[in-house]
Amino acid sequence: xxxxxxxxxxxxxxxxxxxxxxxxxxxxxxxxxxxxxxxxxxxxxxxxxxxxxxxxxxxxxxxxxxxxxxxxxxxxxxxxxxxxxxxx
Amino acid sequence: xxxxxxxxxxxxxxxxxxxxxxxxxxxxxxxxxxxxxxxxxxxxxxxxxxxxxxxxxxxxxxxxxxxxxxxxxxxxxxxxxxxxxxxxxxxxxxxxxxxxxxxxxxxxxxxxxxxxxxxxxxxxxxxxxxxxxxxxxxxxxxxxxxxxxxxxxxxxxxxxxxxxxxxxxxxxxxxxxxxxxxxxxxxxxxxxxxxxxxxxxxxxxxxxxxxxxxxxxxxxxxxxxxxxxxxxxxxxxxxxxxxxxxxxxxxxxxxxxxxxxxxxxxxxxxxxxxxxxxxxxxxxxxxxxxxxxxxxxxxxxxxxxxxxxxxxxxxxxxxxxxxxxxxxxxxxxxxxxxxxxxxxxxxxxxxxxxxxxxxxxxxxxxxxxxxxxxxxxxxxxxxxxxxxxxxxxxxxxxxxxxxxxxxxxxxxxxxxxxxxxxxxxxxxxxxxxxxxxxxxxxxxxxxxxxxxxxxxxxxxxxxxxxxxxxxxxxxxxxxxxxxxxxxxxxxxxxxxxxxxxxxxxxxxxxxxxxxxxxxxxxxxxxxxxxxxxxxxxxxxxxxxxxxxxxxxxxxxxxxxxxxxxxxxxxxxxxxxxxxxxxxxxxxxxxxxxxxxxxxxxx
Numbered sequence: 001x002x003x004x005x006x007x008x009x010x011x012x013x014x015x016x017x018x019x020x021x022x023x024x025x026x027x028x029x030x031x032x033x034x035x036x037x038x039x040x041x042x043x044x045x046x047x048x049x050x051x052x053x054x055x056x057x058x059x060x061x062x063x064x065x066x067x068x069x070x071x072x073x074x075x076x077x078x079x080x081x082x083x084x085x086x087x088x
Numbered sequence: 089x090x091x092x093x094x095x096x097x098x099x100x101x102x103x104x105x106x107x108x109x110x111x112x113x114x115x116x117x118x119x120x121x122x123x124x125x126x127x128x129x130x131x132x133x134x135x136x137x138x139x140x141x142x143x144x145x146x147x148x149x150x151x152x153x154x155x156x157x158x159x160x161x162x163x164x165x166x167x168x169x170x171x172x173x174x175x176x177x178x179x180x181x182x183x184x185x186x187x188x189x190x191x192x193x194x195x196x197x198x199x200x201x202x203x204x205x206x207x208x209x210x211x212x213x214x215x216x217x218x219x220x221x222x223x224x225x226x227x228x229x230x231x232x233x234x235x236x237x238x239x240x241x242x243x244x245x246x247x248x249x250x251x252x253x254x255x256x257x258x259x260x261x262x263x264x265x266x267x268x269x270x271x272x273x274x275x276x277x278x279x280x281x282x283x284x285x286x287x288x289x290x291x292x293x294x295x296x297x298x299x300x301x302x303x304x305x306x307x308x309x310x311x312x313x314x315x316x317x318x319x320x321x322x323x324x325x326x327x328x329x330x331x332x333x334x335x336x337x338x339x340x341x342x343x344x345x346x347x348x349x350x351x352x353x354x355x356x357x358x359x360x361x362x363x364x365x366x367x368x369x370x371x372x373x374x375x376x377x378x379x380x381x382x383x384x385x386x387x388x389x390x391x392x393x394x395x396x397x398x399x400x401x402x403x404x405x406x407x408x409x410x411x412x413x414x415x416x417x418x419x420x421x422x423x424x425x426x427x428x429x430x431x432x433x434x435x436x437x438x439x440x441x442x443x444x445x446x447x448x449x450x451x452x453x454x455x456x457x458x459x460x461x462x463x464x465x466x467x468x469x470x471x472x473x474x475x476x477x478x479x480x481x482x483x484x485x486x487x488x489x490x491x492x493x494x495x496x497x498x499x500x501x502x503x504x505x506x507x508x509x510x511x512x513x514x515x516x517x518x519x520x521x522x523x524x525x526x527x528x529x530x531x532x533x534x535x536x537x538x539x540x541x542x543x544x545x546x547x548x549x550x551x552x553x554x555x556x557x558x559x560x561x562x563x564x565x566x567x568x569x570x571x572x573x574x575x576x577x578x579x580x581x582x583x584x585x586x587x588x589x590x591x592x593x594x595x596x597x598x599x600x601x602x603x604x605x606x607x608x609x610x611x612x613x614x615x616x617x618x619x620x621x622x623x624x625x626x627x628x629x630x631x632x633x634x635x636x637x638x639x640x641x642x643x644x645x646x647x648x649x650x651x652x653x654x655x656x657x658x659x660x661x662x663x664x665x666x667x668x669x670x671x672x673x674x675x676x677x678x679x680x681x682x683x684x685x686x687x688x689x690x
Contacts, residue, residue: 019211031201035379038379045337052193052367053367056193057199057429060200060203065418068207069418072410072413072414
């Protein structure tokens with residue numbers, strides 16, 4: 001495991017910040033953007049659903065769940081890479 | 089013994105789940121032998137409360153760490169279940185499906201908001217607060233920003249938000265207890281409160297954690313089992329959540345034929361006819377704006393609610409705290425993605441003339457002869473009128489109270505009463521677990537932050553824990569008194585709690601972690617101005633002011649939180665940067681490795 005140097009701390013925080021931003025962009029898409037266009041999306045059928053209704057009743061929720069499990073894995077990788085992860 | 093318990097958690101709760109299902113099967117069998125519906129309801133509620141009480145008593149403790157943060161040894165998956173129970177209130181359990189049934193697409197803003205908030209919790213808050221090692225949310229504010237005033241402000245915001253919320257939960261336990269046990273509501277409230285206190289008083293966070301896990305299992309079984317059963321009985325397939333798209337499309341076809349959207353020509357107090365389209369959003373930018381602002385309030389509120397954040401103080405590590413948020417969301421998702429399916433199927437059953445359960449378009453006489461219509465009409469939850477005198481039931485002649493959808497849908501499908509008993513136990517579990525988390529959050533903030541950190545820092549352990557318990561009882565009693573006055577509706581109070589929390593706490597918490605330059609003066613300004621402006625706006629809108637940009641009383645948090653952000657940034661920049669010590673502390677919070685910032689015995 002690499003040492004906890006000042007440089008590593010800086011790099012770790014940079015990567016953490018970027019990861020946070022990336023996930024909040026995805027979150028913003030599924031929380032707001034898709035619902036803003038719900039009337040238009042409703043004209044599309046997705047496995048029987050009007051897509052706008054699907055996104056609000058299920059699609060966005062599924063996206064959040066998957067996203068969080070991925071985030072947990074990614075953040076853990078970042079922590080390990082810069083030697084700031086807790087001991088297993 | 090303690091180590092044994094943690095190691096054996098899957099086995100213990102596995103047995104518990106099996107036992108609960110067995111109890112359910114037993115009740116179903118008793119019903120076929122002729123046991124009365126009332127007795128089944130009483131047995132369900134009494135049996136589950138007895139189990140929670142037993143867990144509460146077994147988890148009693150006199151250690152500070154166990155009382156405040158369950159000894160920080162709750163594994164992520166179990167903490168996820170406890171958080172899910174903590175999170176899903178009586179309102180989620182009882183009112184959500186009914187809201188989707190009546191409110192259509194617009195109401196789904198609650199479903200999206202109450203799940204997506206966890207993305208904020210995981211990315212911005214939980215792991216860092218865990219690393220900090222605090223006992224309560226004001227503990228973080230007080231230490232990060234320094235000074236008793238900052239701590240006191242955080243305590244005030246916490247109490248305002250959580251107390252608003254807890255009265256709604258005690259109200260819900262009272263309602264369920266009153267209905268299941270056939271006692272007056274005023275007695276039900278106190279009965280519910282004693283159930284809640286027995287889970288938390290002796291063991292604090294440790295007891296609440298293990299009862300919440302048990303309550304999650306009961307509430308999720310009680311929510312999913314009737315839906316699966318009904319879906320199979322009605323031929324929609326075993327997992328209706330993935331198959332209700334066709335049903336949505338069918339409802340959209342039927343709506344113009346049946347005239348959904350026509351207002352009722354008479355009024356029945358407390359009940360409503362269906363006038364909102366199921367899946368079609370309102371027209372124009374204002375409807376979209378209302379949707380996204382409600383989503384924003386619920387999400388940012390989620391990430392600011394102390395009773396949720398403090399659950400992540402109980403995990404063994406920062407990594408565990410983070411993964412625990414993902415598990416929480418998964419367990420919450422199971423209920424929230426079922427609610428729209430339930431609402432859709434129950435609507436289709438009433439509307440679709442090709443199904444035997446349909447009532448719209450049938451003769452008034454035949455509808456009035458249905459058993460469930462008679463039963464719910466008798467207690468004033470359903471009303472059938474023949475406004476136009478043609479002898480047939482139109483869509484705008486069928487009145488109901490939205491809250492009953494979860495309870496009544498199994499009856500549309502003709503399921504046995506044992507399902508209603510199960511659902512009552514689930515509603516009770518949902519309301520009790522949330523009330524427990526909230527009461528504990530308030531009592532802990534007052535005992536740890538106000539009493540120990542501000543009033544009497546020399547108090548010994550025993551005294552601190554006695555004060556904590558005493559406060560728990562006092563606040564619970566206060567909540568019960570307010571609840572029995574029935575001041576606000578359940579859902580309104582819940583939305584207000586979210587808005588209060590986000591107005592006062594969101595930015596002080598986020599900027600405390602993500603902006604080193606944030607200082608004590610800024611945080612104090614953020615909390616006071618945020619809560620003050622939010623509160624003022626709520627009162628102004630309630631007393632008749634035209635809302636700004638359509639931000640009504642459910643969305644006042646947007647105004648409060650914006651004021652809080654501006655105040656906090658401005659005041660921080662106008663006053664000196666925090667000392668180096670504090671800035672180093674923030675650096676420590678940002679990496680998982682190493683000791684918690686606050687020692688274990690603070």
